[in-house]
Amino acid sequence: MKEQLEKLRHEALNLISGAADFSALENARVRFLGKKGELTAILKQMGRLSPEERPIIGQLANAVREALDEAIETRRQALEEKALSERLVKEELDVTIPGTPAKMGHRHPMSIVLQEATDIFVSMGFSVAEGPEVELSEYDFDRLNIPVGHTVREWQDTFYITEDEAVHLRCQTSPVQARVMEKTQPPIRIISPGRVYRKDEVDATHSPMFHQIEGLVVDRGVTMGDLKGTLNALVRKLYGPETKTRFRPHHFPFTEPSCEVDVQCFVCGGGGCRVCKGEGWIELLGAGMVHPKVLRASGIDPDVYSGFAFGIGLERMTMLRFDIDDMRLLFENDMRFLSQFQGV
Template structure:
């Protein structure tokens, strides 16, 4: 039995000396030292040995086991070292290389336009006002001279939550709330940016949700010429110093008189092109003098005070400013599109 143990040791040392990877090393460990391994198989015959031989053979068996285990541990340490060196070589960083530029986020083009518009009007002395998107029928319609069953409500087919609550169809309710909060004080100069909701997504230039910015000025001796001068200053700051505007008669229940405002085409500068249908003009917003009834409902004497109001779609301004032909691009989250508007 002693000779078999010595032969097993010699065989194991020879095989372990040739092993080249951790998987094969584990296979050899099981082969020689496992529960069903070669060493266990030899030791099963110790029952046939005499009392004198057992301690001697037991000591030889322990020496063989210790030698094999020591060699296996040595090989494991070597393989771990080689694996660590291999991984370090693969993950080595060249500190002399220039740093990688991190991609930074940018403001969404619609938010950029909102900020630009706010900056323009704040520079003209306006304040920014805000209000709820879930609005009452009173502030959304009635306070804007649109009583129940008024036919002009059909132009703003709306998302109602209850009979008296709806998603606001315009930011005009903020004007009514502002006038009420001022309690007859003047002057009022505010713009009201925010999201509005209408069932209006028939083509590529409309969406059921969009952004609006409305403006309101109330004071003494406010005239239509003040409105025109304000809008001319705004459009020139937004589209360029040579921009011209024209006012066309229109109808809005909350203003009287009411006008649509056009600007010279941003593509052809008024010479006529496909974008403006050869007219040289592009519609941009609606406006007018605040209706006396709207002033009266908000606590202002229409004989003493007057004012003007205007409203524009932010998407409309952005499409004209950047030459975008489909409103859905602003909401597609396509980085190829949005990345064009990142400001360095």
């Protein structure tokens, strides 16, 4: 029996280590170690052995079983490793083939700039107020110190809805100032983005409908210095911390003192170029201290409170930001245009 076992061990180990694949290995396992396998068959003959031989042979049989188990496991691992490395080779891809397109939408460039500006103001404690676009002349004109007879009230400048001129399409976002002040006592700190309308024919720099971002701060002791500080903060966040601004005296009916704010041309750095038309400065927005008549017209005492207001043209900011040279592109919505502003 001993020879039988040794022979079995020898033969089995050869077969196992030579098994070419998992099924050959399994066949070998069944053949030698299965319930009806050869080792079992040999062990069934144990009864015929003498009591002295039995433990010796038993030990040997166990050793053979262990050896075979171990060999099978070793072989199985080797086969697995081989199979894996074959699979990895077989599965190699050409990584230079483009990926499967994931469909992503695009933000309109004006939304990009609007959200940026909104976030900057919100971080400075502003809320976002809204107001109607079909507006009463009371809010858009009367309360803003634009008296009857003022040129912006002309029918050639403003779109009218009623013959008596009481209702028109607002020509600025400023009526929201009046609406907010009417409802809220200071402190007030709002911006109000929205659509405005003026009777301009469509061309590369004009549109009868465009967007503004209005700003209004009213409180005790608000100064022109605060106006400068706030707008500087906006400009530096939008165009970089080194951007220089220039506050230039100007005139608006609803602010006094008034100014226009220029930024140093970010294309040429102030030396003069095509974008700034050689001036080195680009006009960005209008602003000023809220006119006392405007405060009073909406129920705020100008002897107690002061404030500043500003209005920014969103189209202009967007066009400057992305070097867009024709305003019509913003309202045509050609995908070839819209898809250019990814990742901003």
